[in-house]
Amino acid sequence: MDNDVPEPGLSTAVPRPGRRELLGVYMHPRVVGMAFLGFAAGLPLLLVGGTFTAWLRDLGVELAAIGFLSWVGLAHSIKILWAPVVDRLPLPVLTRIFGRRRAWILLAQVLIAISLLGIATTDPTRQLWLVAVWAVVTAFASATQDIAVDAYRVEAVSRQRQGAMAATYVTGYRVALLAAGAGALHIAAVGSWSLAYGAMAVLMGVGIVTTLIIREPEVQVSATTRQLEKRVLDYLAVTSHQGLRRDLGAWFIGAVICPFADFFRRYGLAALAVLVFIATFRISDIFMGVMANPFYLDLGFSMRQIANVAAAFGLAMTLTGAALGGALVARFGIAPMLIFTAVMAPVTNLTFSWLALLGPEVYGLVIAIVADNITGGMAIAVFIAYLSSLTNTAYTATQYALFSSVMTLPGQFLGGFTGVVASQVGWFWFFVSSAAIGLPAILLAILLVRIAHPDRMPRALGAEVDQVPDAK
Structure with missing residues (x-):
């Protein structure tokens, strides 16, 4: 939308719902859909964590190797490093079709499903390096999905529904942990580890279908934020840098500096x-x-x-x-x-x-x-x-x-x-x-x-x- 909006947060207070409306807050379509996105976000966590290490040890992989492979989980702790890319970089074709947030969510979910299938079809006792590659892809795709889903959750509904969005997200997330933990272990016990990881890859379809169904949030940008962004254009107008250096500098200011400058400006x-x-x-x-x-x-x-x-x-x-x-x-x-x-x-x-x-x-x-x-x-x-x-x-x-x-x-x-x-x-x-x-x-x-x-x-x-x- 092109019309200016008031400075962030200075709108009038939102009326509080009555007791009869408390349950109704969970019936909003986007609040319901967040449970399924939460499921997709929680599913990969144990599959490169506790369930993953249990599988490797069950197959006799050395403890030292298992310890090193646990580092793949650090992707979730350092996701701030590429969050600006997810925030500002459009994906070819996908962004035009699905929108900024859904494009990144869908790409991450597809990568998770593919990499889980890769783990399912690889023998760790013969090709541990390839299992490690698939695990790294899963972890980074999972962290990327978290970045995009968190952004979608914030943008999709108004402030008074954020608590309900968080609750349904947590519900889906915890159910996914059960599926990827106890569920995968039970499947492995009665079948095989390959079957367990294959089943988890199929379950990622829950998130993919949800992403295809939901609508992209319509986000307004305040006049003050646009003024902050204008400084990037001012930089382009006066800088003596040219070519790639000029473009990278402008992107860094807009994607990395502006978010932090905006936060400290507002607070x-x-x-x-x-x-x-x-x-x-x-x-x-x-x-x-x-x-x-x-x-x-x-x-x-x-x-x-x-x-x-x-x-x-x-x-x-x-x-x-x-x-x-x-x-x-x-x-x-x-x-x-x-x-x-x-x-x-x-x-x-x-x-x-x-x-x-x-x-x-x-x-x-x-x-x-x-x-x-x-x-x-x-x-x-x-x-x-x-x-x-x-x-x-x-x-x-x-x-x-x-x-x-x-x-x-x-x-x-x-x-x-x-x-x-x-x-x-x-x-x-x-x-x-x-x-x-x-x-x-x-x-x-x-x-x-x-x-x-x-x-x-x-x-x-x-x-x-x-x-x-x-x-x-």
Whole structure:
């Protein structure tokens, strides 16, 4: 659209839906479709992770080789490096037919399906190098799909539906993890690993069909953003560089510099507080999660109890929490839910300290899982909605990739020290410490509501098409 739109985020407040409308928020076609895109996003993760290493070890591949091959998962941690390409580079033919976001999603999904078929038809004991190549292609295509799907999710619907989009995305993602984990292992047990990976390649068809059905978001760009982009044209007009150097310089400014300049222009000094908050919000759960299974085993729970309660029942509680979080964001807005989940995420870690004193009682495990997983599911849905609200739809992919990288890296780094902490202080104080490191996120959530209110701070307008009842 060519008409100027108001400065991002300065529109009037969106009316909150009533109780009867809370369930209806999940009936929007794009919210439903996000569950299937979430499934496609979650499916490849374990197929180059835990399931992949189990297959290699089952075939007798050396542990050293398996360890090196685990590095392919780093693609998801460094996706910010090529997110600007996904954000701004049109794909020949595909972009013209499907649009900017759907073209990249479709290309990534097709590459994932092809590479999974490549893994299925390759013998690791004879051609481990080729299996490694297919795994690398799968990992990078999966990370690319994440970039494009995250951008689509932000742009496809308005702010009040972002919580519901996050909830259905998490639901599809978690179901895919079950399929790629337990599902693939069961297929391999009754058939073969080649059959398992072949079946997973076929399941990628869920995402491909969904991408072909959905509509490309219609995104508006504000006058201020266009003014920022005009500086690229000004650069072209005055630079003495010519040829490829001139073109690359202009692309770098538009695709890399502008997204970060836009973020700091809109938020000012508060941008630093926002980034620190993003880095600390999930740190408590990530820190605790690394040691969850060793804790259950040390306490005396059986593998069957862990699988039934912590895994299967825990998944149901996480999905319940995600759905509840999405509905509550639509009802009350992002800000109050952000504070609530910032408080509850570390507080519920203390139920595991109680469980450490109680011992291997199943009812205690159930209580701890209910408390932790419901609040964890709510926190995921609310936080994804919050991250979505921070982006400018002119640079969605690049900015969201930055936020998601900042969100996971600190927790993953500290997670490496969890075994040392647990062995030194014991399980009771370990979970107390995991709750304590969540305190900065609580303080920052309260601060940001005062200086950078999530429901009022600038975000580019766009995706008004989501108000059309039959939008796909």
